[in-house]
Amino acid sequence: MRGQPHSGFVRQDTVAPTQPGGDRAANCALHIIAIGRLRLDATTQGYIVRKMAEGHSKMEAIRCLKRYIARELYYIIRHRHQEIHQAQITT
Numbered sequence: 001m002r003g004q005p006h007s008g009f010v011r012q013d014t015v016a017p018t019q020p021g022g023d024r025a026a027n028c029a030l031h032i033i034a035i036g037r038l039r040l041d042a043t044t045q046g047y048i049v050r051k052m053a054e055g056h057s058k059m060e061a062i063r064c065l066k067r068y069i070a071r072e073l074y075y076i077i078r079h080r081h082q083e084i085h086q087a088q089i090t091t
Protein backbone atom coordinates (compact mmCIF):
# COMPACT_ATOMS: atom_id res chain seq x y z
CA MET A 1 0.00 0.00 0.00
CA ARG A 2 1.40 3.34 -0.95
CA GLY A 3 1.43 6.27 1.42
CA GLN A 4 1.33 4.29 4.65
CA PRO A 5 4.40 4.00 6.86
CA HIS A 6 6.06 0.67 7.31
CA SER A 7 4.83 -0.94 10.55
CA GLY A 8 8.42 -1.21 11.82
CA PHE A 9 8.72 2.58 11.85
CA VAL A 10 5.50 3.34 13.73
CA ARG A 11 6.05 4.01 17.39
CA GLN A 12 3.57 1.94 19.40
CA ASP A 13 4.23 3.25 22.90
CA THR A 14 3.03 6.49 24.44
CA VAL A 15 6.46 7.95 25.23
CA ALA A 16 6.97 11.42 23.82
CA PRO A 17 9.69 11.53 21.17
CA THR A 18 13.04 12.76 22.38
CA GLN A 19 15.03 15.53 20.79
CA PRO A 20 17.68 14.28 18.37
CA GLY A 21 20.29 16.72 19.66
CA GLY A 22 21.69 16.98 23.12
CA ASP A 23 24.81 16.68 25.16
CA ARG A 24 25.96 13.07 25.21
CA ALA A 25 28.39 13.69 28.05
CA ALA A 26 25.64 15.24 30.19
CA ASN A 27 23.28 12.38 29.37
CA CYS A 28 25.98 9.88 30.30
CA ALA A 29 26.60 11.69 33.59
CA LEU A 30 22.85 11.69 34.36
CA HIS A 31 22.70 7.97 33.66
CA ILE A 32 25.64 7.24 35.97
CA ILE A 33 24.12 9.36 38.73
CA ALA A 34 20.70 7.71 38.31
CA ILE A 35 22.06 4.16 38.40
CA GLY A 36 24.32 4.94 41.35
CA ARG A 37 21.45 6.47 43.30
CA LEU A 38 19.18 3.58 42.36
CA ARG A 39 21.68 1.09 43.79
CA LEU A 40 22.52 2.95 47.00
CA ASP A 41 19.76 5.39 47.95
CA ALA A 42 16.59 4.08 49.62
CA THR A 43 14.64 7.23 48.69
CA THR A 44 15.49 6.74 45.02
CA GLN A 45 14.53 3.08 45.20
CA GLY A 46 11.18 4.13 46.67
CA TYR A 47 10.71 6.65 43.84
CA ILE A 48 11.23 3.90 41.26
CA VAL A 49 8.82 1.58 43.08
CA ARG A 50 6.16 4.34 43.11
CA LYS A 51 6.64 5.05 39.41
CA MET A 52 6.34 1.35 38.58
CA ALA A 53 3.20 1.15 40.73
CA GLU A 54 1.79 3.99 38.59
CA GLY A 55 2.17 1.72 35.57
CA HIS A 56 5.55 2.80 34.21
CA SER A 57 8.04 0.19 33.04
CA LYS A 58 11.41 0.11 34.79
CA MET A 59 13.05 1.97 31.88
CA GLU A 60 10.32 4.64 31.92
CA ALA A 61 10.75 4.98 35.69
CA ILE A 62 14.51 5.47 35.22
CA ARG A 63 13.77 8.07 32.53
CA CYS A 64 11.57 9.92 35.05
CA LEU A 65 14.36 9.65 37.63
CA LYS A 66 16.85 11.18 35.18
CA ARG A 67 14.50 14.10 34.57
CA TYR A 68 14.10 14.56 38.32
CA ILE A 69 17.89 14.56 38.78
CA ALA A 70 18.30 17.02 35.89
CA ARG A 71 15.84 19.42 37.56
CA GLU A 72 17.73 19.08 40.87
CA LEU A 73 21.07 19.79 39.18
CA TYR A 74 19.66 22.73 37.24
CA TYR A 75 18.39 24.30 40.46
CA ILE A 76 21.75 23.77 42.19
CA ILE A 77 23.73 25.22 39.29
CA ARG A 78 21.37 28.16 38.86
CA HIS A 79 21.36 28.92 42.60
CA ARG A 80 25.17 28.71 42.77
CA HIS A 81 25.52 30.96 39.73
CA GLN A 82 23.32 33.58 41.41
CA GLU A 83 25.40 33.37 44.60
CA ILE A 84 28.61 33.91 42.64
CA HIS A 85 27.06 36.77 40.68
CA GLN A 86 25.83 38.46 43.87
CA ALA A 87 29.28 38.07 45.47
CA GLN A 88 30.90 39.76 42.45
CA ILE A 89 28.45 42.67 42.61
CA THR A 90 29.04 43.34 46.32
CA THR A 91 32.84 43.33 46.02
